[in-house]
Amino acid sequence: MRKQLQLIMPAILMVLAVLTGYSQNVGDEFNFDGIKYRITSKTPNSVEVVGLSGGIRTSCLPNLTILKDLFFKNQVYDITAIGEDAFNRRDQVSLEVHGDKLTEVTFESPSNVTVIGASAFAYNRLTEVTIPENVISIGMYAFYDNRLIDVTIPNSVTISKNVASFGMYAFWDNDLTKVIIPNSVTYTGHSTFANNPNLAMIEVKPTDPPTIHPVTFLDLNGTDLRNQINFVVPLWRIQAYLDNGWRSFKSILDGSTSP
Numbered sequence: 001m002r003k004q005l006q007l008i009m010p011a012i013l014m015v016l017a018v019l020t021g022y023s024q025n026v027g028d029e030f031n032f033d034g035i036k037y038r039i040t041s042k043t044p045n046s047v048e049v050v051g052l053s054g055g056i057r058t059s060c061l062p063n064l065t066i067l068k069d070l071f072f073k074n075q076v077y078d079i080t081a082i083g084e085d086a087f088n089r090r091d092q093v094s095l096e097v098h099g100d101k102l103t104e105v106t107f108e109s110p111s112n113v114t115v116i117g118a119s120a121f122a123y124n125r126l127t128e129v130t131i132p133e134n135v136i137s138i139g140m141y142a143f144y145d146n147r148l149i150d151v152t153i154p155n156s157v158t159i160s161k162n163v164a165s166f167g168m169y170a171f172w173d174n175d176l177t178k179v180i181i182p183n184s185v186t187y188t189g190h191s192t193f194a195n196n197p198n199l200a201m202i203e204v205k206p207t208d209p210p211t212i213h214p215v216t217f218l219d220l221n222g223t224d225l226r227n228q229i230n231f232v233v234p235l236w237r238i239q240a241y242l243d244n245g246w247r248s249f250k251s252i253l254d255g256s257t258s259p
Contacts, residue, residue: 024072026039034053036052047070047081051085051087052087064104082113082121087120088120089102101125102124104127110132114135116131122146125147130151144171144172148175149175170189175197177200180203181204184206187211188212224248230250231250
């Protein structure tokens with residue numbers, strides 16, 4: 001009898017592990033509905049998006065929805081990050097006609113995503129994106145080489161010169177026409193908005209001028225976009241911005257164009 005129990009107990013434990021999801025550990029990867037995820041925490045349960053699974057999935061492209069959470073092996077996991085290069089389509093140029101590039105990305109609301117990794121959405125055909133309110137970090141080249149016309153940056157995003165939370169070239173090479181910089185911003189990064197030839201307006205919300213990197217608006221070919229941009233600052237803060245390096249714009253307006 002004891003020997004039979006010794007043989008049965010491991011089998012029972014294995015079944016329980018499968019049923020409860022116990023075998024899933026931090027660092028493990030799994031596929032769910034055409035997307036690959038990596039477990040980043042078990043207390044609480046959270047995952048980051050690794051990328052597409054098993055090649056191109058027509059169910060995921062060209063329109064992609066990032067869920068707030070998912071249910072896998074009897075466990076609910078919050079989706080808290082878009083990993084580096086998750087949807088970087090740099091190597092898919094030759095397949096563009098087959099719809100291999102993203103044209104739209106939507107975050108289920110309220111989103112749990114706090115981090116968008118380096119080059120996460122680079123080399124796609126996105127025309128607009130609303131960054132979730134919980135996002136606090138946007139990596140280098142995150143939206144590099146898209147067709148963004150409109151981008152909404154939430155107040156929770158902090159651009160810090162000490163922590164690269166809004167990486168250089170993040171919105172480089174797009175079609176932005178207007179950018180609203182929220183109150184939380186303290187620093188604008190290297191070439192963050194460079195190579196946006198149609199950029200015509202920058203509106204800043206912070207009363208205290210953020211630190212501006214010398215080449216925030218400077219393209220690699222040396223073109224400074226500021227001479228084509230109308231710059232809008234909070235009331236009575238024109239001189240403060242001028243004194244802190246926000247110069248050479250086409251015009252500087254005192255007031256607000258949006259709430």
